[in-house]
Amino acid sequence: MRLSVCLLLVTLALCCYRANALVCPALASEITGFFFLNDDLFKLQVAKFNPPPEALAAKLQVKHCTDQIPLSDRLLIEKTLLKIVLKCDM
Numbered sequence: 001m002r003l004s005v006c007l008l009l010v011t012l013a014l015c016c017y018r019a020n021a022l023v024c025p026a027l028a029s030e031i032t033g034f035f036f037l038n039d040d041l042f043k044l045q046v047a048k049f050n051p052p053p054e055a056l057a058a059k060l061q062v063k064h065c066t067d068q069i070p071l072s073d074r075l076l077i078e079k080t081l082l083k084i085v086l087k088c089d090m
Helices: 002-015 025-036 039-049 053-066 071-088
Strands: none
Touching: 002 071, 025 039, 025 053, 025 071, 039 053
């Protein structure tokens, strides 16, 4: 639960910053992949950012924790993030 609140706050900070209220499509795609893709597909998705191996390993470790969240709860988180994105892109 704490992780989702932190992720929500970071998303709000990134998406709703006054200087640029448009959400980067790559960020939105990466967040969705974080919740719903398997490890191999997620690695391919973030490879375009060329992350350091340590950062990717840390992200996958957190992803393994979020993968334990029930699918229904992950869908609710995704729905909330979509509302934020839609509000920020206005």
